[in-house]
Amino acid sequence: MADEEQSGDRVGLSEASPHYHGHRDRLRARFREAGSDALTDYELLELVLFRALPRRDVKPLAKALIARFGSFAEVIAAPPRRLGEVPGLGESAITDLKIVQAAAQRIARGEVKRRTVLSSWSSVLDYCRTAMAFADKEQFRVLFLDKRNQLIADEVQQTGTVDHTPVYPREVVKRALELSATAVILVHNHPSGDPTPSRADIQMTQAILDVAKPLGIAVHDHIIVGKDGHASFKGLRLI
Numbered sequence: 501m502a503d504e505e506q507s508g509d510r511v512g513l514s515e516a517s518p519h520y521h522g523h524r525d526r527l528r529a530r531f532r533e534a535g536s537d538a539l540t541d542y543e544l545l546e547l548v549l550f551r552a553l554p555r556r557d558v559k560p561l562a563k564a565l566i567a568r569f570g571s572f573a574e575v576i577a578a579p580p581r582r583l584g585e586v587p588g589l590g591e592s593a594i595t596d597l598k599i600v601q602a603a604a605q606r607i608a609r610g611e612v613k614r615r616t617v618l619s620s621w622s623s624v625l626d627y628c629r630t631a632m633a634f635a636d637k638e639q640f641r642v643l644f645l646d647k648r649n650q651l652i653a654d655e656v657q658q659t660g661t662v663d664h665t666p667v668y669p670r671e672v673v674k675r676a677l678e679l680s681a682t683a684v685i686l687v688h689n690h691p692s693g694d695p696t697p698s699r700a701d702i703q704m705t706q707a708i709l710d711v712a713k714p715l716g717i718a719v720h721d722h723i724i725v726g727k728d729g730h731a732s733f734k735g736l737r738l739i
Contacts, residue, residue, distance in 0.1 A: 523559070524550055541572040548576075548600055552593035561588050574727070576601040577634035605631050609654065616649045617685065618720070624685070625723070625730055632689040633725045640667050640688045644681035645720070652679050669708040676717050684712070686722040693727035697738065705733060 524546075530538055531547060539547075545562040553561070565586060569575045575583075576597045583594045608627035617624055624643070632639055640658040643651060655675070658666055676684055686705065690696075705722045712719055722733040733739045 523557075541575075542566045544572050545575060548596055549593055552590070552596045556588075561586075565589070570727075574634045576604070579636055582636070612643075612654075613651050617643065617645055617651055618649045625725075628687050628723055629725050629730065632687065633727055633730075635689050636691055638689060638691060640686070642672055642675070643685040643687065644676055644679045645683040645685070646680070647682045649683060649720075652681055667704050667708075669704070669711045672708055673711045673715060673717060676712070677715065681717065683718040683720050685720050688722075688724055690724055690726040695724040695726040695729055695731040697722075697724055697731055697733065697736070702733075702738060705738065709739070 527539070527543060527546060531544075536544060542559070542562040542565075545565060546558050549558040549562060565575045565583075566572070568586060569578050569582075578597075580594050580598065583589055583597065584591075605627075608623070608630040611623040612620065612627045614620075615623075628641075632641065637659055639656050641654065641656050644653045644655070646652050657672060657675070658668075672684070672686075686708065688701075701722070701724065705719070709719050719739060720734070721739060724731045
């Protein structure tokens with residue numbers, strides 16, 4: 501009888517404190533003491549999933565997400581529709597992932613807005629990659645600058661398909677005039693991952709230059725971002 505009671509006590513303790521609770525505590529402690537660099541992508545993802553899934557061992561799910569999408573950054577940037585295809589990942593967890601993405605973008609944008617854009621070029625590149633590098637469709641974004649090269653506005657002008665975005669040069673310049681911008685930086689992404697400019701990218705950039713220059717609007721650069729890096733038209737001497 502005593503053995504049965506002790507056995508029952510052990511079962512009760514096991515039910516009250518699942519095996520993954522100790523793992524969660526250890527992972528949180530490692531994050532606090534050693535920082536995010538001490539954690540793998542799937543471990544960092546576990547930390548994000550803990551709150552949305554408090555009664556599950558989320559390690560298998562975190563590993564499955566990394567295996568499917570490739571990296572922590574690609575998981576949080578994945579469209580909700582694709583995240584919803586992963587078994588065990590519900591609406592609450594997807595929302596938490598998108599909150600992390602939004603926070604990362606807001607922080608990166610803040611770094612750009614604090615200083616003149618041209619004096620914080622690495623921050624501009626970081627922001628562009630954070631905002632667009634892992635999107636599954638092409639987006640065309642314009643950073644509008646004032647005469648001191650400070651950011652007035654950052655707007656997505658068009659969203660297209662996996663390999664094409666329609667861009668209307670006159671609409672870009674019209675918006676610059678509405679905002680009293682004196683310069684722009686053009687940005688778009690290549691969902692394929694390869695940021696190499698295409699012939700269509702080069703032709704579209706030249707068309708914007710042709711419309712903008714007579715109106716006194718400078719095109720500082722056209723940046724293409726992808727999972728494999730970025731390409732600068734100015735750096736490639738295409739502008």
